[in-house]
Amino acid sequence: MKYLASIIAVCCLVAGCAPPRPIPVNQTLTASEEEQMLWRRAQEEQDTINGSGALYQYPENEDSLNPIAEKLHKNSISPDISFQIKVVKDPNLNAFAFPNGAIYIHTGILARMDNEAQLAALLAHEMAHCTHRHSFRALRSINDRTQAKNATVRELAQLLGITGSIASISGYTHELETEADRVGLDLAVKANYDPKEVLNLFELLKQEIKIEGIEEPYFFGTHPNVQQRIENVNNLLAEKYRGKITGIKNTDVFQSKISRLVLDNARLDLRQGRFHIAQRMVKKYLTTKPEDAQAYYLLGEIFRQRGQQNDAGAAQKNYEKAISLNPSFPEPHKAMGLIHYKDGEKRLAKKYFESCLLLSPDTADKAYIQGYLKLCVTNGEG
Amino acid sequence: MKKIIALLISLFLITGCASVAQERSLKNLPDNAFSVEIPEGWWKPKHIDKYLLTKDGVFLQYVLIQQRPIDRPYRNTKKKLNKGMLPQEAAGVIIDEIASDRRIHNFNVIENAPAIIDGREAFKILFTYKDKKGSTFKTLYYGFISGDSFYNLRYNAAIRHYFEKDITTFEQILSSFKVVKDKAALNVALDR
Numbered sequence: 001m002k003y004l005a006s007i008i009a010v011c012c013l014v015a016g017c018a019p020p021r022p023i024p025v026n027q028t029l030t031a032s033e034e035e036q037m038l039w040r041r042a043q044e045e046q047d048t049i050n051g052s053g054a055l056y057q058y059p060e061n062e063d064s065l066n067p068i069a070e071k072l073h074k075n076s077i078s079p080d081i082s083f084q085i086k087v088v089k090d091p092n093l094n095a096f097a098f099p100n101g102a103i104y105i106h107t108g109i110l111a112r113m114d115n116e117a118q119l120a121a122l123l124a125h126e127m128a129h130c131t132h133r134h135s136f137r138a139l140r141s142i143n144d145r146t147q148a149k150n151a152t153v154r155e156l157a158q159l160l161g162i163t164g165s166i167a168s169i170s171g172y173t174h175e176l177e178t179e180a181d182r183v184g185l186d187l188a189v190k191a192n193y194d195p196k197e198v199l200n201l202f203e204l205l206k207q208e209i210k211i212e213g214i215e216e217p218y219f220f221g222t223h224p225n226v227q228q229r230i231e232n233v234n235n236l237l238a239e240k241y242r243g244k245i246t247g248i249k250n251t252d253v254f255q256s257k258i259s260r261l262v263l264d265n266a267r268l269d270l271r272q273g274r275f276h277i278a279q280r281m282v283k284k285y286l287t288t289k290p291e292d293a294q295a296y297y298l299l300g301e302i303f304r305q306r307g308q309q310n311d312a313g314a315a316q317k318n319y320e321k322a323i324s325l326n327p328s329f330p331e332p333h334k335a336m337g338l339i340h341y342k343d344g345e346k347r348l349a350k351k352y353f354e355s356c357l358l359l360s361p362d363t364a365d366k367a368y369i370q371g372y373l374k375l376c377v378t379n380g381e382g
Numbered sequence: 383m384k385k386i387i388a389l390l391i392s393l394f395l396i397t398g399c400a401s402v403a404q405e406r407s408l409k410n411l412p413d414n415a416f417s418v419e420i421p422e423g424w425w426k427p428k429h430i431d432k433y434l435l436t437k438d439g440v441f442l443q444y445v446l447i448q449q450r451p452i453d454r455p456y457r458n459t460k461k462k463l464n465k466g467m468l469p470q471e472a473a474g475v476i477i478d479e480i481a482s483d484r485r486i487h488n489f490n491v492i493e494n495a496p497a498i499i500d501g502r503e504a505f506k507i508l509f510t511y512k513d514k515k516g517s518t519f520k521t522l523y524y525g526f527i528s529g530d531s532f533y534n535l536r537y538n539a540a541i542r543h544y545f546e547k548d549i550t551t552f553e554q555i556l557s558s559f560k561v562v563k564d565k566a567a568l569n570v571a572l573d574r
Contacts, residue, residue: 048514051487052487052512053488053489053512054487271478271481272460272482273459273460273461273478307464338468338470341468342466342468364494365470367495367496368469368494368495
């Protein structure tokens with residue numbers, strides 16, 4: 001009960017109407033026992049995430065992400081922090097940082113990006129949360145505001161996995177997010193990335209929120225809102241970075257590197273029933289890999305599972321394309337079998353189910369297919 | 383003095399047992415359009431508003447039986463079940479719902495196969511997962527669509543020791559499951 005009450009109290013404090021005021025940047029923050037405890041807690045939380053099966057294991061991605069962080073880090077104020085970038089299998093638009101330099105980016109937000117400069121903008125923003133000790137400052141300000149004892153911070157972190165929850169769930173305060181935007185932009189510019197891509201990233205995601213009717217992604221935090229942040233960055237570009245209008249984008253290399261991730265993320269979107277986004281992402285993938293049977297199969301699945309008018313025909317067309325590109329790929333055969341089976345075309349269904357089992361005798365759906373085949377025969381259409 | 387202490391302890395134990403007995407009852411099982419035979423020793427936790435039964439506590443094992451409207455949205459996937467779905471397709475929706483649940487870690491489907499429940503075409507999914515604390519659980523999930531409802535029966539237990547211990551009991555519950563269209567018949571079945 002004591003813990004429950006504490007959790008409720010923490011939630012009220014973190015999500016309270018009046019956001020806590022951050023500690024001024026210039027105030028000395030020694031690596032106290034509290035902060036060391038926060039780091040230890042952060043490590044425990046990361047261990048949970050890392051062992052949860054949620055990480056996207058694709059070495060090519062981490063190999064391409066960490067050098068970007070290193071490039072940005074050269075100009076940061078905390079050279080002691082060691083940044084590690086990891087990717088989480090999650091189609092929602094999110095990224096978050098732990099105070100010890102571990103940054104987690106969702107496949108969803110990566111898949112939407114156009115180029116390396118946009119990724120650098122996001123990384124620089126998250127890195128600023130670490131270098132400027134935002135987790136600790138947010139907790140300290142909660143502590144100060146409530147005039148609680150030092151033990152409160154310790155308790156908060158123990159209870160909620162607070163380091164991650166502030167970063168990924170509730171977002172930081174207006175001041176801290178604004179600071180991260182400002183510092184992040186500066187890091188991106190100093191690493192010679194095109195600063196306009198920061199705005200393009202915001203715009204891209206803002207459009208996505210509008211078109212798809214999705215909730216505002218956590219990356220944006222709760223304060224300030226997206227439009228306000230776009231205006232802030234616009235002002236900085238006009239005042240501080242006047243004349244700095246070009247820089248690295250690396251569009252083609254970036255798209256080539258993340259293409260597999262784009263397709264895998266489309267599968268996650270499909271799993272969540274976000275058919276329209278999944279379809280857009282597969283089409284994006286096909287611009288870099290136009291002859292990929294798996295992509296056409298996935299398009300077929302999107303149409304078949306959505307089940308709107310004319311979707312069955314569209315699904316069939318994509319399955320046929322997948323089979324034509326890779327005749328030994330069993331999945332589209334199975335899907336074609338299902339479509340014909342449901343349409344009562346048992347002869348055609350049987351043909352496709354048999355070819356699926358021939359190509360993949362131990363397919364995961366073997367028991368279902370064997371059942372369908374029996375019914376195809378007993379119905380006298382075998 | 384010793385006698386008084388002994389008396390107090392006895393009273394404490396008696397009242398304690400009485401309250402446990404009250405907790406471990408089948409009272410307040412929600413009304414549903416199905417009937418099942420509940421084995422001896424299984425009970426419904428007082429504060430759970432579902433048709434949920436356990437023998438040793440919900441964190442060790444439980445059987446959950448649900449009848450839900452077919453068009454009721456799920457929490458994690460926007461996909462919906464529909465009347466025309468094959469059991470395999472319905473199983474796909476359920477797998478996607480569970481796999482999209484952030485509270486479920488290391489989700490792994492061991493088996494996905496057709497089944498028969500109460501004479502109806504159904505599916506069964508056997509899977510394992512970890513919760514946020516790292517405990518591993520195993521679940522056997524049966525489901526089928528009938529009319530406007532999706533019925534599901536699942537047995538969830540800690541993978542170590544408990545899953546194997548009560549799987550036979552779950553199979554008995556499963557084989558006794560009947561869809562009861564008549565509400566009066568349902569009440570009789572629940573009263574037994």
